[in-house]
Amino acid sequence: MSDFLASVERRAYKQALFAVRDGEAALDIVQDSMLKLAEKYGNKPAGELPMLFQRILQNTIRDFYRRQKVRSLWTTLFSAFSSSDDEDADLLETLEVEQGSYSPATPHGSLEQTQVLAIIEEEIKRLPLRQREAFLMRYWEDMDIAETAAAMGCSEGSVKTHCSRATHSLATALKAKGVEL
């Protein structure tokens, strides 16, 4: 369990961050997911943990959306001054994260890599929820189609469709921004 959580925690945080676009909320989501996994499925075989954890993580993200929806409803009702600066805030936050310790061979290469990473992460955030879930589980978490379908609670055909659309959308968006993969 410890090894599994250690191997998955960073990606889980990034997944949550892509979904909710708020570092603190993403950490809360990861914490809740880890606790639920450890408390409820601590005695499950290691092979089942990735699917279970992803299922918990995605459900926790959805719970966050629901709570946020209710909160924004009340905010809209009681305040005419609700701000909608999320896009700007996200961009700044992304730029902050990019100033990390990764160091490619040349400064130019480093800058280029940082820029490509920022664009990719931004486009991942823009994907529809289900497409993003399917794409990240399938290609980042290395889960097979059956596991992804089980974690998402949908058919294997739907997973293939979501993955295909996500990849197509990403490729198109990146090409439009001059990024060739």
Place this chain on the structure above:
Amino acid sequence: MNKEREIAYKVRHYLNLGADEIDRGTTGRLFEMRMKALSHQQVAVAQLSLAGIGHIATDVFLPHARALVAIAVLVFTVFGVSTWNDFQKADENGVIDSALLADDLPINAYLDKGFQAWLSEHASQD
């Protein structure tokens, strides 16, 4: 499909770079979260190992707790009513027995001097 996978794996490469670049503060908090989760897992395991019976109790009996409580109350009530009836019957039988014993002798027998003498004679023999 292969083209899709190729693009996906290139994207994955960048995503991994992004995950590696998470700042120290955040990785520190992720570590704390992991430790907290693991401590909760140990508690859960300890509870299970201590109480296989508890596990059975929660899994088997808890879902039927209402029915079990209702049955227990019913049994207790039936037993209580039955016991109460037994006491009542015993009291009634006592009264009836006394009456029957008393009715064995006509009331005039108590007025008979010979009977009184016979009673005192038998009492002295006992």
